Amino acid sequence: MVRLNEIRENEVAITPPEPTDATLIFIGRVSTPWTSRLETPRQGRPDGPVCEIEIFEPWVEALAGVERFERLEVLYWLHESRRDLVLQSPASNGEVHGTFSLRSPVRPNPIGTSIVVLDRIEGNRLFVRGLDCLDGTPLLDLKPDRTLFKPIAPPQKGDFETGAVHMCKKIDD
Numbered sequence: 001m002v003r004l005n006e007i008r009e010n011e012v013a014i015t016p017p018e019p020t021d022a023t024l025i026f027i028g029r030v031s032t033p034w035t036s037r038l039e040t041p042r043q044g045r046p047d048g049p050v051c052e053i054e055i056f057e058p059w060v061e062a063l064a065g066v067e068r069f070e071r072l073e074v075l076y077w078l079h080e081s082r083r084d085l086v087l088q089s090p091a092s093n094g095e096v097h098g099t100f101s102l103r104s105p106v107r108p109n110p111i112g113t114s115i116v117v118l119d120r121i122e123g124n125r126l127f128v129r130g131l132d133c134l135d136g137t138p139l140l141d142l143k144p145d146r147t148l149f150k151p152i153a154p155p156q157k158g159d160f161e162t163g164a165v166h167m168c169k170k171i172d173d
């Protein structure tokens, strides 16, 4: 179920500390078909509707070269989210999960990320598929999809360092 601002059975909210040093700049705005969190997709899909990302000045010049990438990683600020839950019940059934084990919009810094398919760029506007945010969501950053990107700068020592391999546990949900 989609949360507006309610607290559900067994969920735990904390009193967050006062914000300190981080300052973010909203570099643009996302336009989508969704005006209600109750209707927004939980995760974007590559065949979802085309959405528009508007880049504000003075950042438009930073779009140079973006057209070379078929997919982009988009970071956005889920501005309507509450930020104080450490245990959450996504299914509203009393079963709770730690915030950092979820991709819920409710988190101390409500950053959302999606991999989107680039349809086209027109001036300061990108048209993409794969978003899952409300119309008017502030944009934080755009990057090439890391699976398509090769660093342009020469490699550094750390690029060749290896270490012990740890087993990663995958949880199927």
Ligand code: SAM
Pocket: 002, 037, 038, 040, 041, 042, 043, 044, 077, 078, 079, 080, 081, 103, 104, 105, 111, 112, 113, 114, 132, 133, 134, 137, 138
């Ligand atoms: N794909 C991103 C991620 O994994 O980081 C976001 C996933 S989050 C589960 C997507 C949900 O966040 C939507 O279904 C909607 O309920 C909520 N949402 C979308 N835009 C929002 C906004 N601007 N403020 C608060 N909640 C938002």
